[in-house]
Each structure stands twice: as C-alpha cells, then as structure tokens.
Amino acid sequence: MTTAKRKRVPRVERERQMIEVAERVFTERGYGAASMDEIAELVGVSKPMLYEYFHSKEGLLLACIRQSRAALREATEQATVGAVSPEDALRRGLLAFFVFIRERREAWSLLRHEMALIGTPAADEIEQTRRQQTDLIVAVMSEYFDDELRAEASAEFVVGACERLAIWCERFPDVTPEMATDYAMDMLWSGLSRRAADMRVNLHAH
Amino acid sequence: MTTAKRKRVPRVERERQMIEVAERVFTERGYGAASMDEIAELVGVSKPMLYEYFHSKEGLLLACIRQSRAALREATEQATVGAVSPEDALRRGLLAFFVFIRERREAWSLLRHEMALIGTPAADEIEQTRRQQTDLIVAVMSEYFDDELRAEASAEFVVGACERLAIWCERFPDVTPEMATDYAMDMLWSGLSRRAADMRVNLHAH
DNA sequence: AAGTCCATCCTACTTTGAGTAGGTTACCGG
C-alpha cells in the first residue's frame, strides 16, 4: 500500500478480491457490525465499486454465501463418488461435512450467517442455495423412502441435525470429525430403539 | 390514537406493550429492516423510552426472543408430564413443538431470527437461552446414553433436526403437526437400518 | 504516434436509522 500506484484490475479479479476480503470481515465482525467502508478500504478500492459489483450489502453477503455453499457442496459430493451403498454414501458425506467445517472455518462461519437475511428480498435466493445442498441428501434418502414427501422431510431432518451438531462441535475442539460422524451416523442408522433394547438387556443382566 | 390524551402507564405494562409490538414488527420486517422509530410510534411512545427499557435494538430483540423461548419451553415441558416412558416423553415433546410452531407463528418466526445476533455481544445470552431448551432433550437422551458427551451431542442433533423440519413444514401447510411428529419420531426411533431391512425384504419378495 | 472510447475507478454527497443529552409533566404521598 502506502503510496503504491494503484493499478487497474479486470472485473473478475477484483470480484475475487472483494469476496475474499468480505468473507473475512463478515466472519470477524458479523454481518451487522461489518461496514462497507471498511471492506472497501481493505480491498484498496472505493465504496461505489462494491456497489457496482454487488448492488448492496446483502448482495455482497449473498455472493460470499453462494461461494461457500458451492465449496461445501463440492466437498460433500466428491466424497460420495466411490460409495458402495447408500449407507456408505451417507457416512462419507457426513465425514466430508464435518471435516469441511473444521478446515474451512471462515466459509462455515459465513453459512451460519445466512439466517441474518431472513425476511429480506434475498431470502428466496438463500433458500435456493440451501436447496441445492439438501438435494444431495434427498437423493440418498430416496433409496430408503418410497414416499417422496417423507424423503424430503428426512433430508431436511438430516441437514438440520448435522448443522446443529457442527455448531455444537465448535465448543468442543476435542471432538474430531470422525467422532461427530459417528454420533450422527449412529443416530441416523440405528436410532434410539436399539439403545433402548440394550438398556433392557443391561437391566436383566444385573 | 389521533389526538387522544396519552395516559402514563406503569413500567411493566409498557414493557409488555413494547415487546408485543416489537415481536410483530421484527417478524414482519425482519430484524435488520425493522426500525426503532417505527416500533416506538406503533407503541405510541417516543424512541428514548425503548432505549430506557431495553438499552439497544439488540436488547429489544433479545427480550422478545427470551419470551418466545420461555413459551416454547413451557409448552414442551408441560407436554411431557404424563409420559410413561422416555420414548413417550420424546414423542409428546415433539408433538408439542410442532403444534407450537403452527399455533404461535410470531413466536416461532422470532426464534428463527436469533441467528441474526451471531457475532454480537448478545451471542452468549442467546446461547444460554437456547441451552435452556436443549437441556430438556438432554434429560430425555440421558436415558439412552451412558456417555454424557454423546447424550449432549444427540440432544443438539434432535433440536437441530426438528428446527429444520419445522422450517420445511412451513412450505407445506398440508403437513400436520402429527405427520411431522411421525416423520421425526420414525427417524429418531427406528433409524434408517430398519428401512434398509424392509427394502431387502421387498427385493426378495419379487 | 496520436486520438478515441469505455471499463474502471474516484470524490463528495444524501439519507436513514441507531443511540443520547437534557429538559418537561403527570401522578402519588404527604
């Protein structure tokens, strides 16, 4: 910086820079507390540029979220390619998810902020982005359900469960992605019924 | 209104009014788009009053959320009183939850906004409020898990799953609370393993 | 080499809304 001659930069490259900086600032300060002035300054550009590229603060956040969602989807989808069964696909997907949220802190943190856009014009767009994510799970779930509605409900169920579990994991750094996957998979696969059965066995044994 | 003589009102009563109006406005406009000026006007009071009572916009939202959480907790806790088993308690709690989100639209909508406070000073308070909710589930889960950590993880899992399922339900008015409860309970209790088994049976039958 | 054109970029503004300083008035107990 200092007095460095400011070079002009092509659109796509600037866009990349802006999103990169915005991702960091939104994550650090939170959406509400982040200011467009600060982001502009960190990019080394003036505020109207941000508006030319993203139209609004919401738009900028949306762009960041879209990118993070894409990365997450990419990661989970890739993880399931060699799966030998739906069960295996589910397990691999879960592991990829829990690894992702640990390795890509900023991206994940950003996704947690998408709720900040509820009730705004961008809400639809957010829902679309999210939908793209759940569709992966719907595909897996359809293996187990004839009822289409039920399959979709179950997919949402799984996504919500894992998101919440991921947030919980952040409070316990000792919980590895493998452990989280195990917790989730155990619930999803076996359910509580088997544990209830085990309890009865233990009861009779003593 | 119009030119009606503005009567003075005791603190607790005003507080009630303010929260009631704020709940509506936050729900309608979303947290970001809601303005303190508008809320003040709808209450029939000046803006500094809001700040005297709640200290900040965040504080006002927090008060609304606290109230809604309390109502939700009350509803779910009451529902489990006559339960004859952990399984029964879980089912009753789930049903109460899905009934709540349908009957108390504004309250539920508000709770979905709590994520808007991530990264703010109020985040801790939010986590406390939420914790109060999950503790109910932890109690039920502890019946099935010796491992304390696993019980907690499972509670978060259940809460996240149901929250997401509830959001999904809003898009399908035909899905009754009873159906949602059934979807959730089926996943939680039986898991996918039984469905996988059923699939194999069907396969062999034809 | 000089001129043209436009994508990139800026300075300087408006507007909106959160939060506050300091004063005013209705009501209650004496």
Added chain:
DNA sequence: CCGGTAACCTACTCAAAGTAGGATGGACTT
C-alpha cells in the same frame, strides 16, 4: 397544595448504507 420521582418528550449527534456525476488508465484503431 406541594415536593419528588417515574414516566415521558423534543431535538439533537453520528455512523454507515447507498448514489450522482465526473475523472483516467490503457487497449485498440488509424
């Protein structure tokens, strides 16, 4: 009737979103 306090207000500051209108580097023509 007269303090005193709890409820209340007007009128501001300040930060940050969003915009109008203009300046300029540099690619491309001639």
